[in-house]
Amino acid sequence: MRISLPNLSFLIALILLCAPVAEADSMRCGSKLISDGDSKVKVMLRCGEPFYKETVGSETQKTEEVEGVKLKTGKGVIRYGEVTKGESVSVTIERWYYITGRTSFIRILTFKGDKVDKIELGEKPQ
Numbered sequence: 696m697r698i699s700l701p702n703l704s705f706l707i708a709l710i711l712l713c714a715p716v717a718e719a720d721s722m723r724c725g726s727k728l729i730s731d732g733d734s735k736v737k738v739m740l741r742c743g744e745p746f747y748k749e750t751v752g753s754e755t756q757k758t759e760e761v762e763g764v765k766l767k768t769g770k771g772v773i774r775y776g777e778v779t780k781g782e783s784v785s786v787t788i789e790r791w792y793y794i795t796g797r798t799s800f801i802r803i804l805t806f807k808g809d810k811v812d813k814i815e816l817g818e819k820p821q
Contacts, residue, residue: 722793722802722814729804733811738791738804745791745804754807758782788812794820 721730724742758781786808793802801817 720814722804723795724793729811729814731811731814734809735806736809738811742793745793747792749790750787751790751805752788753785754788755783756786756807758784792817 721728722742723729727741729738729741787806789806791804791806793804795802797820800819803815803817804811805813805815
């Protein structure tokens with residue numbers, strides 16, 4: 696069975712359009728890897744200072760466990776002090792922007808509290 700060039704082109708385009716869009720779940724900084732759940736300190740040590748940071752809001756979370764005097768939520772250490780399990784705390788949401796190269800997409804790291812919650816691809820720098 697032979698497929699003509701226009702039919703083959705249409706078939707390839709259809710396959711590409713139906714392919715799922717992958718979300719970035721990790722980011723490479725040199726030879727080091729950053730992924731969801733990593734702390735701000737780990738990101739700074741591996742990737743350095745981002746070219747831009749912004750606070751985009753906050754959300755309320757329930758505490759999951761108490762470790763010494765550190766208050767932990769599902770997304771990391773939020774504050775210090777006397778707390779009880781199930782207490783509601785406000786968590787700051789920040790976005791850090793990294794340019795990993797002139798031909799690479801901007802990487803956007805969203806932090807909830809101290810931990811990476813999401814890694815996204817932005818636009819390519821101009």
